[in-house]
Amino acid sequence: MSSIERSPWLIHYDASSCNGCDIEVLACLTPVYDAERFGCIVTGDPKQADIFLVTGSVNHLNAPIVKNIYDQMPEPKAVVAIGACAYSGGVFAECYNVQGGVASVIPVDVYVPGCAAKPESILLGVVQAAQMLKAKEKAMKAARKAERKIARKTKKEGAK
């Protein structure tokens, strides 16, 4: 088991959520659901986080903030969009200020359904995202290896 799968650290951002999903995200940390079983720690710092939890639809005011947090996270990273609003804008989709779901700003890896999403399904989403992180890490390593191989080859050919 890779270490990133065993210690997925989370950062939680409330885009324009009604707070329903946020309360459920916090419920995941309570003794009943206990996200720390899976090694999850909620950090406030995007530089320390591996998984980005976004709740609520994205509007024009917070779109740059969502993008900024995502950009500050080091690779490999995963995004979990929680709830109906994070998927499509939900009941707020037609509002004049709403831009759409989280996918309208950053790539999303896991969608957690529900309005509000259940803590059990949020935990399942986090665990799935952690498994995706492992695959991403593997792919990154393979890509780096291939890059180095090509660099060595071109160096050799240059020497000839």
Add this chain to the structure above:
Amino acid sequence: MKGIEIYIAIAYVILGPIVGGLIDGLDRLITARMQGRVGPPLLQPFYDVRKLFTRRIAPVNRLQIPLVASHLVFAILTGVLFFYGSDILLIIFVLTLASIFLVLAAYSTGSPYSTIGADRELLLMTAYEPMIIIALVGLYGVAKSFNFYQILASTMPAYLYLPGIYLGLVYVLMMKLRKSPFDLSTSHHAHQELVMGLTSDMGGPILGMVELAHWYESVYLFALVLLFFSSSWISAVIGVAFTFFLIILIDNVTARVKWEVALAFAWIVALVLGAGNLIPFYLISRGTP
């Protein structure tokens, strides 16, 4: 006895993180059980730090890595000097230097959160330092030595002579180990008031180094506690285990205090428990050489 110290000091450099990580893991497990949770696996801190070291290093500026690395080096050096049997009074200065490097690293990032975290860490340092010095003076009074091994070999049960100083030391250990109610500067717990406080803007291997340094620190801090119970094997095991449990219990049942309270109370505790214990002890022990 002479000559074996160097091996213990080398063993500390190699085994220190393992012991410190296990202390941390046990701490998290017991904390979870106290809160009625299942909690993370015992080896969770090792998974965390291993992951941190596999992440890409992204320093905020050129100063950050050297400063955090110096923090780690001086934290190790403190323990090495401690277990090598150097003068414990000297060790206090190296310990302070290690903390200062972390504070400088936090200031260097320029983030408002880490700046406030660094301010608070400095305040906590001024709060705990007097009590640690009183504790060492008290131990000297019992064992007539500032050497770790000579205090360890002393057959006098220090906890019977210095109960006030022991309680005062536990009080300041809460600050040094970053436990509630004094987790003002940084905290792992969810929803810290200052984002990550002192460690904001430290990601990947940089945070890994801070964690490693913390593990090294916790080993010699518990060795300091051991000195109070070193009269026999049984009292040593029970004393250190009790202290560990006490610290976790206090961590779980108290809320975070404001920095003014932390500072004022730490000095009151140092004065009442520390000096209040030290003065009678010296008056009594003056008659018996």
